[in-house]
Amino acid sequence: MAQIIQAPQGGKKGRPKRSSPVIDMTPMVDLMCLLIVFFMLTTAFTKEKVMDMTLPEELKDPNQEAPKISASRTLNVLLGPDSRVFYYPGAVNDFNSLPPLTETDFSEEGIRRVLLERNRALFRKIEAFENDILTGAIVLPRDSIESAISQLKKDDDTGPIVLIKAYKESTYGNFVDILDEMNICGIARYTIMNIAWYEEAMIERALGVSTTAATASAN
Amino acid sequence: MAKMTKIRFSNKTPHVDMTPMVDLFSVVLIFLMLTTNFRISEPSPVDTPFSVSEKNIADFDKMTIVIANNGAVFFNMDNGPDTLLKYRPKTLQEMGDRYGIEFTDEELRKFEKFPSSIGVPIEHLKDFFAADDPGDKAAFQTGIPMDSLNNQLGMWILYARQVNPNIKAIIKGGADVPYPRVKEVLDLLQAYNVNQFSLVTALEAAEAVLED
Numbered sequence: 225m226a227q228i229i230q231a232p233q234g235g236k237k238g239r240p241k242r243s244s245p246v247i248d249m250t251p252m253v254d255l256m257c258l259l260i261v262f263f264m265l266t267t268a269f270t271k272e273k274v275m276d277m278t279l280p281e282e283l284k285d286p287n288q289e290a291p292k293i294s295a296s297r298t299l300n301v302l303l304g305p306d307s308r309v310f311y312y313p314g315a316v317n318d319f320n321s322l323p324p325l326t327e328t329d330f331s332e333e334g335i336r337r338v339l340l341e342r343n344r345a346l347f348r349k350i351e352a353f354e355n356d357i358l359t360g361a362i363v364l365p366r367d368s369i370e371s372a373i374s375q376l377k378k379d380d381d382t383g384p385i386v387l388i389k390a391y392k393e394s395t396y397g398n399f400v401d402i403l404d405e406m407n408i409c410g411i412a413r414y415t416i417m418n419i420a421w422y423e424e425a426m427i428e429r430a431l432g433v434s435t436t437a438a439t440a441s442a443n
Numbered sequence: 444m445a446k447m448t449k450i451r452f453s454n455k456t457p458h459v460d461m462t463p464m465v466d467l468f469s470v471v472l473i474f475l476m477l478t479t480n481f482r483i484s485e486p487s488p489v490d491t492p493f494s495v496s497e498k499n500i501a502d503f504d505k506m507t508i509v510i511a512n513n514g515a516v517f518f519n520m521d522n523g524p525d526t527l528l529k530y531r532p533k534t535l536q537e538m539g540d541r542y543g544i545e546f547t548d549e550e551l552r553k554f555e556k557f558p559s560s561i562g563v564p565i566e567h568l569k570d571f572f573a574a575d576d577p578g579d580k581a582a583f584q585t586g587i588p589m590d591s592l593n594n595q596l597g598m599w600i601l602y603a604r605q606v607n608p609n610i611k612a613i614i615k616g617g618a619d620v621p622y623p624r625v626k627e628v629l630d631l632l633q634a635y636n637v638n639q640f641s642l643v644t645a646l647e648a649a650e651a652v653l654e655d
Contacts (some may be wrong), residue, residue: 246458248461250461253459253464255470256469257474263472263479267479268481271499274498274641274642275496281638303622332650344479347653390583390622395494395619396622396624397618398620400494400642401493404492
């Protein structure tokens, strides 16, 4: 691509030619090409996104009791291996007859449907509120929208209380997925808990693993 | 027969004016410099999970705990809103005091400028800074010990929070990391009274439709 500069042929003696000097831009183009390639390879357009998460404070005082929640609103979601999800409502009172687990998955028709059905009232409220914002029926500054939605969540007293428990063979990806579902479905109350031994037994039974291990840990 | 016209070629090389191309490239270059930000490379590959969260990561006042795909844990923090605050070297100095290692000014400066996460046990950190070859350096990045006998990650968290009280914890984990490994990190953070943190995720779209 480089341009060959030829010596002027002939010309009048003594008097330099009166022509505007030509600056060869080719090396500059080469350099800029390199810089552009460098920037395209080492940089990214998007910033990393984060999802905020709060864990309940650990109970440090042994006399302090964990907050009580009503069993009728409780939905236990158990994360299993291979991206499998199980859930059962309520609490386990009798360890000899464990409630059956229902299996579902992370698809739109899976756990999201389950959560939305249970969170119908609150989800409708949030949807209507967001619709009002879009159509301009309610005018709020951008940063108050979030606090208004969290106020809606706080006032809600019909939605499920989701207890998320991860089985030892589940992955971090599943854990983020289920937290993400909480945000998508607008679940007001959820928490991450340690899995109990009887819940591990329930998962193992659902997976078809021999129940001897489960009964051994029960004794 | 008609006389064929002789085509004459100019013996001058054609001159292509590159100026508009330079103009165009300048515009593209300036656009790229202004709109993008540098990709931070992690010492070990991390494939973050997906979520719908659109919240951007903070620019400063953050400590990142990286859980790589192979389960190794790395630690990173920033210098704070102003590099004069020198939070990174201060934290390293505290760590050195804790483990009886004296870091030279040179090493502190190297740590301050180090661009990616650190996964070197504190006792090998001096050798890590002394190594020149990138391959040798990478061999030291085995992950920070975090068991109860040798809880160096806990100390990093403790001193980072002491040096910069505004620091926020960020967890960047690989999607296929087993949950118990993540649980260890979460428990450790809770043991040092960190109950609020952010999880780094990649953006994906999701739809929630409730039928009647």
